[in-house]
Amino acid sequence: MSSETKQKDILRGGQFLVKETACEDIFTLEDLDEEQKMMRESAVEFVDRELWAHWERFEQKDYAFTEQCMKKAGELGFLSIAVPEAYGGMGMGFVSTMLVCDYISGATGSFSTAFGAHTGIGTLPITLYGTEEQKQKYVPKLASGEWFGAYCLTEPGAGSDANSGKTRAVLSEDGKYYRITGQKMWISNAGFCNLFIVFARIEDDKYITGFIVENDPENGITLGDEEKKLGIHSSSTRQVFFNETRVPVENMLSERGNGFKIAMNALNVGRIKLAAACLEAQRRVTDEAVRYAKERVQFGTPIIDFGAIKAKIATMATNAYVGESASYRAAKNIEDRIALRVAAGNSHQEAELKGVEEYAIECSLLKVAVSEDVQQTTDEGIQVFGGMGFSADTPMESAWRDARIARIYEGTNEINRMLSVGMLIKKAMKGHVDLLGPATAVGEELMGIPSFDTPDFSELFAEEKDLIARLKKVFLMVAGRAVQKFGPDLEEHQQLLLSASDILIEVYMAESAVLRAEKNAKRFGEASQEAQIAMARLYLYEAADIVIKKGKEAIVSFAEGDEQRMMLMGLKRFTKYQNPPNVAALRELIADRVAEDNGYTFD
Structure with a gap:
């Protein structure tokens, strides 16, 4: 365990809602070390050579080809990243396992599914729950691709x-x-x-x-x-x-x-890995859409120059950026928690189980958010291609179909939405996350007189971070009152839980993007991070709109009369922008940068 890990105050799962996170304390793709960068390059090279170049074969129900590619992945060591060295694996950290899962999964959902099922739920239950004899007998064969x-x-x-x-x-x-x-x-x-x-x-x-x-x-x-x-x-x-x-x-x-x-803990790992497995698909679909839009000329102009197309490219790139930001933030939290447990004397098995379980809330949030983003990205990819996108002769059509299963895998998105709120409330009841204190403070704030002082937003992201803090108050206001009103019967109010979960998702994803962009702006300079800053701002603007919609749905579903009016006024206060960004200009900036780079390069 590094001294950085020892010194850093690692938030517990779910605490992002009630504690402020400094940008220096999150991990981003820009923090990869040289070994991890080499692993990423190897995974991309393997995908380009063995998978992407033959994507049509995966559409022809060539199961033997999938098995053949899995064997090659085993020979190159990609199946053994998460396996301890004692059982024939590389014993890499959680971030590295996420990284390989991410970049090896972008070409086709067929291989991604085979890879994820084998390395995750097919192998992990033995490495995490098996006896020493079971691990010695089976895990080396699974790690090598022999089995x-x-x-x-x-x-x-x-x-x-x-x-x-x-x-x-x-x-x-x-x-x-x-x-x-x-x-x-x-x-x-x-x-x-x-x-x-x-x-x-x-x-x-x-x-x-x-x-x-x-x-x-x-x-x-x-x-x-x-x-x-x-x-x-x-x-x-x-x-x-x-x-x-x-x-x-x-x-x-x-x-x-x-x-x-065993099944539930395997699903926790599977959920965050599924989020990772959706990221490279978004990058590659964005790359293909940009290349096509630059080549496709209509009315004497490449369609990449049309504002309507730019808006789509900007959304696709922003979704990928935000998904990366949140996924690797959580992955490093898990890795650090595992390291703390190992340092405290836990076995590898116990440390990894408890480390992932600690962030089960974040795993569920990520699974939902990124699986829905990849569906939107592939849908927009088809739209950029127009009629050609609907043709099976281009990879857009198959990417759209492959993306659909991600919202069902590892527990449906509806189940995961309700789980995320339910797990957070249970953590609060156990004293692991203090929701009562902040929720009470929000209630008192609603009864008080709002401040009319003009805040100082001169620093980069000062206004955005202020807004995120207020969006958290929306969740605390809604969830706190709902728990107070329904108690243990809250789980029966599924539509209310779904709305509350969407607020939680937007808070975590938006905060992750802002923190990543802030961290990179501080170390690389704002000028070089102009597009990243724009993506963080664009996502937050749209997230605030979702919070307004879902907050209103939740409030009117259980509050009436004066209470309802007070909560709706609170919702308006907590979601107010002092200086709303010019979202059209943000989209133009992002799309122009992606077009200039011939695709997504923010990773």
Whole structure:
């Protein structure tokens, strides 16, 4: 653990809402060390050579080609980044694992899915929960690409309610093995995997149990046909049927009844990694849109020069920039938290589990925000291409279809929205995040007389940071009163939770972008960061509009009369811009810079 990590006051998960973060205390892509930069270059080179150059093959349901590319990724070490050295991996930090997941996932959703399913939910449950014998036996094969993994959780009747699965595990009379019987569906990598992480229920246990199951057709395992899907055409997705499949008792993963916990913690990691996996897709789609817009001439002018196209390019670039800012901010927080736990004597397994779990709120927020941004980016990419974008002869069409699954993976966005608010409230109840004090202070502020003093906004981002602080008050006002009114029944008011979550998302994403742009302006000079500053300002302006809309929806859903009027006045006060930016000029500046660079270069 570095001295910087020791000295820095690392915020706990969710504390971004109630504590101010200095720009110097966040990690950005500009902070990558030389080793990490080399890893990024290697990943980009691999994608350009092996994946992007053959993107049409992934649209032809060439599952064998996906497996072939996965083997090459294994040979180059990309499957082993997060695996400890003791089990054949590189043992890199969390930021480095995010980095590889990010840049290796941009060419096609088919490979991205195969890579994520194998390195994440196919391998991590063993490295984080397995016994020493299990790790020694299986993890080196998974790290090298000799074997591939898959994750069997979802069942026909159990989607978001993961613990309601009906797959059964029955202990044999001699106590040496379990017989597993049941049906799993939507299993990524099923067609070529060697090993399944399977969740089943023993007797009438309240919670499911995890098992490591080798893929042996002679042991009661059969596969359904490849699913016909909207996108990710060359990602092998099949049903898996277990019929009295024998699994040695020593292949139980962790303890009996611990399967639900394994599944949830695997999803926490999967959510932030999914956000990372959506970033390079945004960059590449933006690059393609810019190149096409510069070449496409209409009315005697390249369409890149039209304001309507510039607005789209600016939005695409801004989404990528903000997604990067928030994703790597959270990744470094997780890495630092893991380092603190290791320094305190925790094992690697415990440190990583607790480190990621600490930031489960941020993982959910990122999953939602970035998965929706990549969908918007690919949609705008099609629009820039016009009729050609709708053609399967260009990569825009397939990128749009592939992006759609990201809003369903790792828990639907609706589930993650509600989870983020629910987890934050639970943290507050445990005393991990002080929401009560700040929420009470906001309530008192609403009852007081507003200040009419003109604040000093002479410093860079002074007004933006003031606005972000007030947007946080909107969440505290809405959530604080909702908790007070509904108590434990709040989870039944799903539309209210969705609105509150959108406010939380916009606060975290906007703050991350502003802090990154501020940090870079301080160290590189404002002149060189003009486009980054513009993107941070543009995103915040649009985020404030979302907060106004969602705040109003939330308030009128549960407040009435004088209380409603007071909260709506508070909403107006907290979201007011003193000096609104010229958003058209911001978009022009961003788009011109991206056009000049022939694509997205802010990473």
